Amino acid sequence: MFKSAVFNLKDATKEEIQTFLNSFDTVLTDCDGVLWIDNNAIPGSPETMNQFRKLGKKIFYVTNNSTKIRSDFAIKAQELGFIASADEILSTAYLVAHYLKGIGFTKKVYMIGSNGIGEELKAVGIRYIGVGPDHVCSDFKSMKPSELDSEVGAVVVGFDEHVSYPKFMKAASYLDSEDCLFIATNTDERFPKGGSIVVPGTGTLVKAVETCSQRKALVLGKPHAYVRKFLESCGLDPARTLMIGDRCNTDIELGVRCGFQTLLVLSGVTSERDLEKIRTEKKPPLPDVVLPKLGDLMALFPS
Numbered sequence: 001m002f003k004s005a006v007f008n009l010k011d012a013t014k015e016e017i018q019t020f021l022n023s024f025d026t027v028l029t030d031c032d033g034v035l036w037i038d039n040n041a042i043p044g045s046p047e048t049m050n051q052f053r054k055l056g057k058k059i060f061y062v063t064n065n066s067t068k069i070r071s072d073f074a075i076k077a078q079e080l081g082f083i084a085s086a087d088e089i090l091s092t093a094y095l096v097a098h099y100l101k102g103i104g105f106t107k108k109v110y111m112i113g114s115n116g117i118g119e120e121l122k123a124v125g126i127r128y129i130g131v132g133p134d135h136v137c138s139d140f141k142s143m144k145p146s147e148l149d150s151e152v153g154a155v156v157v158g159f160d161e162h163v164s165y166p167k168f169m170k171a172a173s174y175l176d177s178e179d180c181l182f183i184a185t186n187t188d189e190r191f192p193k194g195g196s197i198v199v200p201g202t203g204t205l206v207k208a209v210e211t212c213s214q215r216k217a218l219v220l221g222k223p224h225a226y227v228r229k230f231l232e233s234c235g236l237d238p239a240r241t242l243m244i245g246d247r248c249n250t251d252i253e254l255g256v257r258c259g260f261q262t263l264l265v266l267s268g269v270t271s272e273r274d275l276e277k278i279r280t281e282k283k284p285p286l287p288d289v290v291l292p293k294l295g296d297l298m299a300l301f302p303s
Protein backbone atom coordinates (compact mmCIF):
# COMPACT_ATOMS: atom_id res chain seq x y z
CA MET A 1 0.00 0.00 0.00
CA PHE A 2 1.06 3.69 -0.38
CA LYS A 3 3.56 2.64 -3.10
CA SER A 4 6.04 5.57 -3.54
CA ALA A 5 3.25 7.92 -2.35
CA VAL A 6 5.41 9.92 0.13
CA PHE A 7 2.28 9.79 2.29
CA ASN A 8 2.43 11.32 5.77
CA LEU A 9 1.28 8.53 8.09
CA LYS A 10 -0.03 11.14 10.51
CA ASP A 11 -2.77 11.87 7.95
CA ALA A 12 -3.84 8.23 7.76
CA THR A 13 -7.19 7.03 9.07
CA LYS A 14 -7.33 4.36 11.80
CA GLU A 15 -8.23 1.79 9.16
CA GLU A 16 -5.31 2.82 6.95
CA ILE A 17 -2.90 2.54 9.90
CA GLN A 18 -4.26 -0.91 10.68
CA THR A 19 -3.91 -2.03 7.06
CA PHE A 20 -0.39 -0.60 6.97
CA LEU A 21 0.64 -2.42 10.16
CA ASN A 22 -0.87 -5.65 8.83
CA SER A 23 1.01 -5.35 5.54
CA PHE A 24 4.45 -6.38 6.85
CA ASP A 25 5.89 -9.12 9.09
CA THR A 26 9.53 -8.01 9.04
CA VAL A 27 10.94 -4.61 10.00
CA LEU A 28 14.38 -3.55 8.84
CA THR A 29 15.64 -0.33 10.32
CA ASP A 30 18.63 1.87 9.72
CA CYS A 31 20.22 2.91 13.02
CA ASP A 32 21.91 6.32 13.01
CA GLY A 33 19.35 9.06 12.40
CA VAL A 34 16.38 6.72 12.94
CA LEU A 35 16.98 5.02 16.28
CA TRP A 36 19.73 7.14 17.70
CA ILE A 37 22.12 9.98 17.00
CA ASP A 38 25.62 9.16 18.24
CA ASN A 39 24.98 7.81 21.74
CA ASN A 40 21.51 9.21 22.35
CA ALA A 41 18.27 7.43 21.51
CA ILE A 42 15.82 9.52 19.49
CA PRO A 43 12.77 9.98 21.74
CA GLY A 44 10.10 7.34 21.11
CA SER A 45 12.27 5.13 18.86
CA PRO A 46 12.96 2.40 21.45
CA GLU A 47 9.27 2.20 22.41
CA THR A 48 8.21 1.99 18.74
CA MET A 49 10.68 -0.77 17.88
CA ASN A 50 9.72 -2.67 21.02
CA GLN A 51 6.05 -2.25 20.08
CA PHE A 52 6.72 -3.74 16.62
CA ARG A 53 8.21 -6.72 18.43
CA LYS A 54 5.13 -6.99 20.66
CA LEU A 55 3.01 -7.08 17.50
CA GLY A 56 5.04 -10.12 16.42
CA LYS A 57 7.19 -8.44 13.78
CA LYS A 58 10.64 -9.88 13.04
CA ILE A 59 13.24 -7.14 13.51
CA PHE A 60 16.64 -6.47 11.94
CA TYR A 61 18.89 -3.52 12.66
CA VAL A 62 20.73 -2.67 9.43
CA THR A 63 24.06 -0.85 9.42
CA ASN A 64 26.79 -0.21 6.87
CA ASN A 65 29.34 0.10 9.68
CA SER A 66 31.84 -2.76 9.25
CA THR A 67 34.14 -1.96 12.16
CA LYS A 68 32.16 -3.57 14.98
CA ILE A 69 30.91 -7.08 15.62
CA ARG A 70 27.20 -7.73 15.98
CA SER A 71 27.24 -8.26 19.73
CA ASP A 72 28.78 -4.77 20.20
CA PHE A 73 25.92 -3.24 18.19
CA ALA A 74 23.38 -5.25 20.18
CA ILE A 75 24.87 -3.98 23.45
CA LYS A 76 24.66 -0.37 22.24
CA ALA A 77 21.02 -0.88 21.17
CA GLN A 78 20.15 -2.49 24.52
CA GLU A 79 21.82 0.32 26.47
CA LEU A 80 19.66 2.82 24.59
CA GLY A 81 16.45 0.95 25.46
CA PHE A 82 15.93 -1.30 22.42
CA ILE A 83 15.27 -4.99 22.81
CA ALA A 84 17.93 -6.44 20.52
CA SER A 85 20.09 -9.52 20.12
CA ALA A 86 23.24 -10.06 18.07
CA ASP A 87 21.45 -12.19 15.48
CA GLU A 88 19.11 -9.27 14.73
CA ILE A 89 22.02 -7.05 13.66
CA LEU A 90 22.59 -6.95 9.91
CA SER A 91 26.02 -5.35 9.72
CA THR A 92 28.08 -5.35 6.55
CA ALA A 93 30.81 -7.32 8.34
CA TYR A 94 28.27 -10.06 9.00
CA LEU A 95 26.92 -9.93 5.42
CA VAL A 96 30.46 -10.53 4.09
CA ALA A 97 30.79 -13.65 6.25
CA HIS A 98 27.23 -14.77 5.33
CA TYR A 99 27.97 -14.35 1.63
CA LEU A 100 31.32 -16.17 1.63
CA LYS A 101 29.98 -19.02 3.74
CA GLY A 102 26.94 -19.24 1.46
CA ILE A 103 29.06 -19.82 -1.63
CA GLY A 104 31.21 -22.41 0.16
CA PHE A 105 34.36 -20.28 0.15
CA THR A 106 37.32 -22.20 1.63
CA LYS A 107 40.33 -20.09 0.70
CA LYS A 108 41.82 -17.13 2.56
CA VAL A 109 40.58 -13.53 2.53
CA TYR A 110 42.94 -10.61 2.04
CA MET A 111 41.31 -7.76 3.86
CA ILE A 112 41.53 -4.02 3.74
CA GLY A 113 39.38 -3.63 6.80
CA SER A 114 39.18 -4.05 10.54
CA ASN A 115 38.68 -6.72 13.17
CA GLY A 116 34.91 -6.22 12.89
CA ILE A 117 34.97 -8.15 9.60
CA GLY A 118 37.72 -10.45 10.86
CA GLU A 119 35.68 -11.61 13.85
CA GLU A 120 32.63 -12.34 11.68
CA LEU A 121 34.81 -14.33 9.23
CA LYS A 122 36.38 -16.24 12.09
CA ALA A 123 32.91 -17.11 13.39
CA VAL A 124 32.13 -18.94 10.13
CA GLY A 125 35.57 -20.56 9.91
CA ILE A 126 37.07 -18.37 7.17
CA ARG A 127 40.74 -17.43 7.45
CA TYR A 128 41.91 -13.90 6.72
CA ILE A 129 45.00 -11.69 6.61
CA GLY A 130 45.67 -7.98 6.26
CA VAL A 131 44.23 -6.37 9.41
CA GLY A 132 46.38 -3.61 10.95
CA PRO A 133 49.15 -1.34 9.61
CA ASP A 134 51.26 -2.47 6.63
CA HIS A 135 54.77 -1.04 6.64
CA VAL A 136 55.49 1.48 3.85
CA CYS A 137 59.05 0.95 2.46
CA SER A 138 61.11 3.88 1.20
CA ASP A 139 61.27 2.12 -2.18
CA PHE A 140 57.51 1.79 -2.44
CA LYS A 141 57.59 -0.32 -5.63
CA SER A 142 59.85 -2.97 -4.14
CA MET A 143 57.17 -5.49 -3.15
CA LYS A 144 58.10 -9.06 -4.14
CA PRO A 145 55.67 -11.73 -5.37
CA SER A 146 56.80 -13.81 -2.37
CA GLU A 147 55.02 -11.28 -0.14
CA LEU A 148 51.69 -12.47 -1.59
CA ASP A 149 49.88 -15.41 0.00
CA SER A 150 49.00 -18.04 -2.62
CA GLU A 151 46.01 -19.20 -0.55
CA VAL A 152 44.15 -15.90 -0.95
CA GLY A 153 40.95 -16.31 -2.98
CA ALA A 154 39.09 -13.10 -2.13
CA VAL A 155 39.80 -9.45 -1.44
CA VAL A 156 37.38 -7.77 0.96
CA VAL A 157 37.35 -3.99 1.35
CA GLY A 158 35.73 -2.35 4.37
CA PHE A 159 36.66 0.59 6.54
CA ASP A 160 40.37 0.59 7.41
CA GLU A 161 42.06 3.49 9.19
CA HIS A 162 45.44 1.87 8.38
CA VAL A 163 44.86 1.93 4.64
CA SER A 164 48.17 2.39 2.79
CA TYR A 165 49.97 2.07 -0.52
CA PRO A 166 51.27 -1.47 0.20
CA LYS A 167 47.70 -2.56 0.96
CA PHE A 168 46.48 -1.25 -2.39
CA MET A 169 49.40 -3.02 -4.10
CA LYS A 170 48.54 -6.32 -2.46
CA ALA A 171 44.80 -6.02 -3.10
CA ALA A 172 45.33 -5.16 -6.77
CA SER A 173 47.89 -7.95 -7.19
CA TYR A 174 45.54 -10.57 -5.76
CA LEU A 175 42.73 -9.22 -7.93
CA ASP A 176 44.93 -9.54 -10.99
CA SER A 177 43.91 -13.17 -10.91
CA GLU A 178 40.39 -13.44 -12.37
CA ASP A 179 39.50 -16.20 -9.90
CA CYS A 180 40.01 -13.90 -6.95
CA LEU A 181 36.66 -12.57 -5.62
CA PHE A 182 36.29 -8.83 -4.98
CA ILE A 183 33.83 -7.85 -2.25
CA ALA A 184 33.15 -4.51 -0.59
CA THR A 185 31.12 -3.78 2.53
CA ASN A 186 29.65 -0.45 1.37
CA THR A 187 30.33 2.62 -0.71
CA ASP A 188 29.50 5.47 1.70
CA GLU A 189 31.48 8.53 0.62
CA ARG A 190 31.91 10.10 4.04
CA PHE A 191 31.11 9.69 7.69
CA PRO A 192 28.27 11.92 8.93
CA LYS A 193 29.78 15.36 9.42
CA GLY A 194 30.10 16.82 12.89
CA GLY A 195 32.35 19.83 12.35
CA SER A 196 34.53 21.26 9.62
CA ILE A 197 36.61 18.08 9.14
CA VAL A 198 35.61 15.68 6.34
CA VAL A 199 36.12 12.04 7.31
CA PRO A 200 36.41 9.87 4.15
CA GLY A 201 34.21 6.76 4.22
CA THR A 202 34.68 3.21 2.95
CA GLY A 203 33.60 4.19 -0.57
CA THR A 204 36.88 6.08 -0.86
CA LEU A 205 38.88 2.87 -0.34
CA VAL A 206 36.59 0.81 -2.58
CA LYS A 207 37.01 3.28 -5.46
CA ALA A 208 40.80 3.22 -4.97
CA VAL A 209 40.97 -0.59 -5.16
CA GLU A 210 38.54 -0.65 -8.10
CA THR A 211 40.78 1.84 -9.89
CA CYS A 212 44.07 0.00 -9.41
CA SER A 213 42.60 -3.47 -9.93
CA GLN A 214 40.51 -2.36 -12.92
CA ARG A 215 37.64 -4.39 -11.53
CA LYS A 216 34.24 -3.71 -9.92
CA ALA A 217 33.52 -4.88 -6.39
CA LEU A 218 30.44 -6.82 -5.38
CA VAL A 219 28.98 -4.47 -2.74
CA LEU A 220 26.90 -6.07 0.02
CA GLY A 221 25.79 -3.08 2.12
CA LYS A 222 23.01 -0.52 1.55
CA PRO A 223 21.72 0.35 -1.02
CA HIS A 224 22.84 -2.84 -2.76
CA ALA A 225 20.30 -5.63 -2.82
CA TYR A 226 22.17 -8.47 -1.07
CA VAL A 227 19.98 -7.90 2.02
CA ARG A 228 17.05 -9.28 0.03
CA LYS A 229 18.97 -12.53 -0.58
CA PHE A 230 19.78 -12.67 3.11
CA LEU A 231 16.09 -12.35 4.07
CA GLU A 232 15.10 -14.98 1.54
CA SER A 233 17.76 -17.31 2.97
CA CYS A 234 15.95 -16.90 6.34
CA GLY A 235 12.62 -17.76 4.69
CA LEU A 236 11.29 -14.18 4.97
CA ASP A 237 9.13 -12.47 2.35
CA PRO A 238 10.64 -9.24 0.91
CA ALA A 239 7.18 -8.02 -0.13
CA ARG A 240 6.05 -8.21 3.51
CA THR A 241 9.07 -6.28 4.78
CA LEU A 242 9.21 -2.64 5.90
CA MET A 243 12.47 -0.71 5.57
CA ILE A 244 12.82 2.37 7.79
CA GLY A 245 15.51 4.96 7.10
CA ASP A 246 16.50 8.61 7.23
CA ARG A 247 18.26 8.72 3.83
CA CYS A 248 16.70 8.30 0.41
CA ASN A 249 19.87 7.40 -1.49
CA THR A 250 20.77 4.49 0.81
CA ASP A 251 17.85 3.34 2.99
CA ILE A 252 14.90 4.07 0.69
CA GLU A 253 16.92 3.08 -2.39
CA LEU A 254 17.64 -0.27 -0.70
CA GLY A 255 13.93 -0.73 -0.04
CA VAL A 256 12.98 0.09 -3.62
CA ARG A 257 15.63 -2.23 -5.09
CA CYS A 258 14.60 -5.10 -2.82
CA GLY A 259 10.83 -4.68 -3.21
CA PHE A 260 10.32 -3.69 0.45
CA GLN A 261 7.82 -1.14 1.72
CA THR A 262 9.56 2.03 2.87
CA LEU A 263 9.18 4.57 5.68
CA LEU A 264 11.28 7.74 5.63
CA VAL A 265 11.78 9.61 8.91
CA LEU A 266 13.03 13.18 9.22
CA SER A 267 15.05 12.75 12.43
CA GLY A 268 18.37 12.31 10.61
CA VAL A 269 19.88 13.33 7.29
CA THR A 270 16.68 14.21 5.36
CA SER A 271 15.16 17.55 6.41
CA GLU A 272 11.66 18.98 6.07
CA ARG A 273 12.98 21.05 3.16
CA ASP A 274 14.46 17.99 1.45
CA LEU A 275 11.07 16.32 1.78
CA GLU A 276 9.37 19.25 0.03
CA LYS A 277 11.89 18.84 -2.79
CA ILE A 278 11.26 15.09 -2.93
CA ARG A 279 7.51 15.80 -3.21
CA THR A 280 7.81 18.40 -5.96
CA GLU A 281 10.57 16.77 -8.03
CA LYS A 282 9.19 13.21 -7.62
CA LYS A 283 12.67 11.87 -8.39
CA PRO A 284 13.08 8.21 -7.35
CA PRO A 285 13.62 6.60 -4.96
CA LEU A 286 10.40 7.82 -3.35
CA PRO A 287 9.37 6.50 0.07
CA ASP A 288 5.91 5.00 0.50
CA VAL A 289 5.26 6.78 3.79
CA VAL A 290 6.94 9.45 5.91
CA LEU A 291 6.93 10.56 9.55
CA PRO A 292 8.75 13.39 11.35
CA LYS A 293 10.27 10.73 13.61
CA LEU A 294 9.80 7.01 14.20
CA GLY A 295 8.43 7.63 17.72
CA ASP A 296 5.40 9.38 16.19
CA LEU A 297 4.08 5.90 15.41
CA MET A 298 3.47 5.32 19.13
CA ALA A 299 0.43 7.63 19.03
CA LEU A 300 -0.86 5.86 15.90
CA PHE A 301 -0.64 2.23 17.08
CA PRO A 302 -4.16 0.93 17.74
CA SER A 303 -4.78 0.67 21.48
Ligand SMILES: [Mg+2]
Nearest residue numbers: 030032033246
Ligand atom coordinates in the same frame (compact mmCIF):
# COMPACT_ATOMS: atom_id res chain seq x y z
MG1 LIG B 1 20.90 6.77 8.91
